[in-house]
Amino acid sequence: MRAFLAVATCLFLAQGVRAESYTVRVQETAFVEIAGATAAYTTNPEIADVAIAAAGRISVTGHSSGTTQLVVITASGTQTFLITVAASLRPSAAPEAGAPQARYEGRYSSGIARVQNAVDVITHDGEQRSELHVLHIHDLRSVAGVPSDVIASIFYRTSTPGRTWTLLDEMVDVSQTTVSNTQVRGLHLQAGPLELHGGFASSTVYDGLFLPTDRRWIAGGGYAIDRGGIRWTPSVYGFFSEHAGTSARRGVVAALSAEHRDGDALLVRGDIGVSRSIAINGEVRYASPRSQLHASLSRKANDFPTLGLSDVPGTHADLEWSRRATDRLSVNSTGSFDQFNFAGLHETFGAATTGMRYSLTRRLSVTGGADISEIRTPLTSIRTIGLPVSASYEATRFGMAASYRLLDNSSASRRGDSLRLSGHAGSGRLTASVWAERQRQAPTLDLIFSSEPGLELALLRLGIAAHSPEDVARALRDNAALIDLGFITGVNVNLTPRRVQAGVNLAWLGSGAHSDHLRLLAVYAQDQGISTRNESVIATLSYSRRVLQATDLFGSYSWWRAGLAARPESGAAVEIGLRQQINGVPNFLQRGGTIEGFAFLDPEMGGRRGQRTEPLPDLAVTLDGARTERTSASGGYAFEHVAPGIHQIVAQLPSSARAFFTTPSHTSTKAPAHIDFGLMWAAARIDGRVISDSGAGIGGSVLSATPSHGAPIGGTSDGEGRVVFAVPPGTFRIALAAESLPAGYAIVGERSKSVVVQAGQPQAVSFNVIAIRSVSGRAVGASEVRVPSLGKSSRVDAEGNFVLRSMPMGTFTITARTGGRIVSAVVALPAEPVMMRDVVLGATPALTAIFVSDHALWGPPPAQQSLAGAHVVQAGAFRQNRYAAELIDRLNRSGEQPFTVVRRGLTLVCIGPFGARQDAVAASERLHRAGFEGVVTHR
DSSP: OGGGGGTGGGGTTTOSTTSOEEEEEBTOEEEEEOTTEEEEEESOTTTEEEEEEETTEEEEEEOSSEEEEEEEEETTEEEEEEEEEEOOOOOOSSOOTTOOEEEEEEEEETTTTEEEEEEEEEEEETTEEEEEEEEEEEEOSOOTTSOSEEEEEEEEEEEETTEEEEEEEEEEOOOTTSOOSEEEEEEEEEETTEEEEEEEEEEEEETTEEEEEEEEEEEEEEEOEEETTEEEEEEEEEEOOOOTTSSOBOEEEEEEEEEEEETTTEEEEEEEEESSSEEEEEEEEEEOSSEEEEEEEEEEOTTSOBOSSSOOOEEEEEEEEEEEOSSSEEEEEEEEEEEEEETTEEEEEEEEEEEEEEESSSSEEEEEEEEEEEEEOSSOEEEEEEEEEEEEEEOSSEEEEEEEEEEEETTOSSOEEEEEEEEEEEETTEEEEEEEEEEEEEEEEEEEEOOOTTHHHHHHHHOOOOOSHHHHHHHHHHHHHHHHHTSEEEEEEEEEEEEEEEEEEEEEEOOSTTOEEEEEEEEEEEEEOSSOEEEEEEEEEEEEEEEETTEEEEEEEEEEEEEETTEEEEEEEEEEEEEEEEESSOGGGSOOEEEEEEEEEOTTOOSSOOTTOEEOOSOEEEETTTEEEEOOTTSEEEEEEEOSSEEEEEEOOOSSSOEEESSOSEEEEESSEEOOEEEEESOEEEEEEEEETTSOBOTTOEEEEEESSSOOEEEEOOTTSEEEEEEOSEEEEEEEOGGGSOTTEEEESOSEEEEEEBTTBOEEEEEEEEEOEEEEEEOTTOSEEEETTTTEEEEOOTTSEEEEOSOOSEEEEEEEEETTEEEEEEEEEOSSOEEEEEEETTSOOOOEEEEOOOGGGOOOOGGGTTOOOSEEEEEEEESSHHHHHHHHHHHHHTTOOOEEEEETTEEEEEEEEESSHHHHHHHHHHHHHTTOOOEEEEO
16 A cells, blocks of 8 residues: 555645644634635545635534644645634533533544544533543554553543633643643643643544554643733743654753734744753744734754654744735745754755735736745755746636646756646535646655554545645654654655646535535546556545434545556545534423524624614524524514524624624524624724823823714723724724823823724824923022023012923923022923922922822812812822921911822822812912912812
């Protein structure tokens, strides 16, 4: 069976770090946006199924928990994504306390001669959630020294809002320098910023196969600290296993991770680990409406302590950048570097690509670019330069693409090329996609596998061969763990003079309550060598049907043939399974009924119907993926005669415009039930900010966003002075409420501004305020005082008193001319509002800063508890009581009745209170005429 291994590189194409991973839950559908996608399929449709929903838009539906590969055919090549399907066991709309929800799945596969049984049970009790998961595998083939029964996955987990305990298996992903994406069996705790893990790793998952290995023990933990917008996580992990012939190394690693996030726009992360050597890892992600950037770098020496499973020693770097220059033109560039140094693998690789895509019309686009790559092994060195061009046409239910790539390989005596044609079509429940490719002088990868049952079939199933050194390098990077574990025992890179590949994917997806789902996937590949010819073909026919309300039957038949054309080997595999959902009380003890509700436009995004919501007609609502109703003109829908049990109610987004739900779009419920769906057109965002003249944000200020038609939406600024409004596209007037500003601040310029926002294009609106700062004192004999650095001056009265108002923050020298000489004083004004008194020019003054405190500090005057009034006049604030006593004495002599309040270490001297603000303003003016400074504020 090894003869087909040159084609088995299908596993690796585009499975590398460029590919993203997606998660969807069982019985839910997610959408993946991939530009230029003309065909798509998953390698295991029983785990997840896909369909081309629209040009460049792929729907992914989860059927069974597990992982599978999503293969996408585009005009410029093929991409592979990892799809993870998580359990769907969510509580119903009104779950019974403690009532368990369970799910069982049994599966038999003749290709790997295994029986698999999985059970999941979830219970909810208030805010506590408990999960039990068991996955048992029985191997029907007797192999000496290998147990026939394995608990491949098992865990018990309890979760509360602040803490999660997991006993046995947990997928641990701490950092690239310690533990990365590895299943560890042991004890795990996550309590707020604390994270602890201890146990052993003993298997890896590969396309649904559990590949066992020796136990590799680990223990450690970390603690997250948030400081200045950065999350710092120091951690210590010990590795206690070192198996011969693998990259596993004993030792203790002290690591430090730093991460900064700015919403969804920016992620910066760095890791450094210290042990007998140093390991580093860094990552940057940036996304804007028109640009995307992803860069990563990692370096880990062979002697660095590690589990040697999912992590890959060596040096690895990646750079991706894309920009939509105009509505028609987009640019994409990538670069990568890899250096491996395993016991059975020594390789260095580098590549760079750039391409431009231009839309001639709404449906027709062309692509061009260039790429260069080089791969070096102890026996081979291949440098490839490629010049690709392609064209694609996309209609609503039809699409086609053609691409051509000219290749110049350093190891070939003549140039090579590749030609790819692809197309897809869909009508109702039937979808189809086909593709074909011819390659000449294409690099390929020959692998020799161990005797792990089913591994070769899993590889062959993908049916796509690597056609560039870049593909080969991605193969080795993603699957170096397989080489390290011994499942791949040999690697060789060479050139294939000629290769032909083709594939077809047909699907019939029924829509009835107990509909049939039928899919055919077939792939053919032929490698023509100098004196040999290898052929491989595989076809899989899969079928599923819901036979009872919560019972699914599924199965598939696969036939394959591979090897030398003169001596091919062939085989067949059958897979059958049963999936059963169990929710609390058995169905025969429950009663059915009607599930109904309304769909509405939710401009306030409150998630519930109100006076401003509007009915949303013609929205598709689906019951259990089988029955579909469209909302009426009044927005209503109803499913009558619904059987007992838990049902899935799903509302589908309209395809005519970008939109989002303001309520959950997927709900599990029993009948009878009332479920409403709120929806709003794709949200725009307004970033408001209130900034003082010192550049600091002002918290506690009230901003409002008022649409052209509708009620205003209010928000209060945070400690940085920010308010974020999520609104539909349109025109809004953003206003700042002056009365909401803290005492001592005043608005500069406009109090309201008009903005026009569009989906995906945030708008920023800022309001500037000034802190009221003043300096008063005496300059006897002078006619005026000056602040030379500001060009500011103030008159001095007959008694030598002066006041400088509207002062900025900073340190300033105040000067005056008296008696033929220049006298001065230096004052330092803070960012906050301040009244600085008793500044004496020409003497050594005892300066007192009188800060205007926030109105939240105010309480009623102790001696006047019974007095009514909402306003007071603050005449001073002192940290030393003797200065407060001096001011009180002066106010008493002026006929005022001051009182004091002590808050936050300050003694506040005030007069009042006053029932009306105008009375407080009059009192402030009276104090000013008497030589005092007073600020009106709330009590």
